[in-house]
Amino acid sequence: KAGVTQTPRYLIKTRGQQVTLSCSPISGHRSVSWYQQTPGQGLQFLFEYFSETQRNKGNFPGRFSGRQFSNSRSEMNVSTLELGDSALYLCASSSTEPFVDTQYFGPGTRLTVL
Amino acid sequence: QKEVEQNSGPLSVPEGAIASLNCTYSDRGSQSFFWYRQYSGKSPELIMFIYSNGDKEDGRFTAQLNKASQYVSLLIRDSQPSDSATYLCAVTGGANSKLTFGKGITLSVRP
Numbered sequence: 001k002a003g004v005t006q007t008p009r010y011l012i013k014t015r016g017q018q019v020t021l022s023c024s025p026i027s028g029h030r031s032v033s034w035y036q037q038t039p040g041q042g043l044q045f046l047f048e049y050f051s052e053t054q055r056n057k058g059n060f061p062g063r064f065s066g067r068q069f070s071n072s073r074s075e076m077n078v079s080t081l082e083l084g085d086s087a088l089y090l091c092a093s094s095s096t097e098p099f100v101d102t103q104y105f106g107p108g109t110r111l112t113v114l
Numbered sequence: 115q116k117e118v119e120q121n122s123g124p125l126s127v128p129e130g131a132i133a134s135l136n137c138t139y140s141d142r143g144s145q146s147f148f149w150y151r152q153y154s155g156k157s158p159e160l161i162m163f164i165y166s167n168g169d170k171e172d173g174r175f176t177a178q179l180n181k182a183s184q185y186v187s188l189l190i191r192d193s194q195p196s197d198s199a200t201y202l203c204a205v206t207g208g209a210n211s212k213l214t215f216g217k218g219i220t221l222s223v224r225p
Contacts, residue, residue, distance in 0.1 A: 033212070033213070035215075041217075042202075042215060042216070042217035042218060043158070043202065043215040043218075044215075045212050045213065045214070045215075048212060056211065056212040058212070088157075090157055090158070101146070101206065102148070102160060102163060103148075103160070103213055104160060105150075105157040105158050105159070106157060107156070107157050108157045
């Protein structure tokens with residue numbers, strides 16, 4: 001099976017712009033989660049989508065939003081970019097092993113805000 | 115606020131030694147526990163998960179869970195330089211709940 005794919009892999013934006021990141025989950029996986037990773041804060045949960053519905057949400061401002069399509073592909077959007085949004089954005093899709101939802105990560109999108 | 119703590123890092127061990135990585139969590143309702151490995155510049159990759167008290171072995175890796183003490187650990191036997199990476203502990207409250215990560219511990223295996 002192909003793994004989780006994310007596009008683009010690298011992005012450079014300026015403050016105030018907006019950005020859209022894309023994630024294609026492993027075939028058959030219906031849940032997609034997004035994380036922000038920075039050296040200081042580690043991996044922080046943004047949100048999770050399951051069957052096109054947001055199922056869980058982290059503690060991020062409303063500038064961060066997402067959606068999921070009927071084919072389980074997901075996008076996240078960050079509006080009005082700030083310097084502090086520079087980070088590695090990771091997408092993970094999950095399957096349900098017996099009793100356990102196991103998340104598998106994509107390669108990430110490295111966002112730099114200038 | 116659910117917390118996952120990974121302290122006592124970075125860790126350096128000689129090649130062939132046992133590396134012991136520890137993690138504590140605050141939510142007694144936590145049900146599933148994961149260990150991920152992340153090489154520099156790469157994304158996390160799943161090593162193993164555990165949800166029952168006791169030990170779970172997979173090759174050179176053993177995960178240990180003690181729910182009474184809210185403690186989960188990862189042992190790496192016969193450590194190799196290729197094991198040098200950051201190890202992330204993650205905890206979930208069960209199906210449909212989010213995964214909470216610790217900040218990771220960096221392991222260096224000296225040849």
